[in-house]
Amino acid sequence: MTLEVGKESIDIGIVVRDIKAALRFYRDTIGLEYEAEMPAGGGRMHRLMCGSTVVKLVIHDQVPDRADNAGGPLGASGIRYWTITVTDLQAITDKCREAGYTVAVEPRDVRPGVRISMVEDPDGNWVEFLENSA
Secondary structure (H helix, E strand, O other): OOOOOOOOOOOEEEEOOOHHHHHHHHHHHOOOEEEEEEEOOOEEEEEEEEOOEEEEEEEEOOOOOOOOOOOHHHOOOOOOEEEEEOOOHHHHHHHHHHOOOOEEEEEEEEEOOEEEEEEEOOOOOEEEEEEEOO
């Protein structure tokens, strides 16, 4: 059976340790459009739009003791990074670097017409930026 989806994108929930730092990265640096703040099961959710994808930044009232996200794609199993397709890879990578974020993977070709970079958010989650000129 094939899954019948209700929209052409998925949404992502990211549990953060410092909501101000997360908003500085996702809203202020990357430029995702801020939509709303709401209660979310023992904390708060801040919803941002990335195209038709909702990026849900969740801060719990009781911040978890540990984070299991370090090391990017080779660090462990599970969700290690997520991708935003952009039109100017170099510009967004430079903007993140200038704002003080770690560029874990410098812009590079991964196949003809496709370039990527990867940047760590304040919690160590990796965001891949992908530019497709093919």
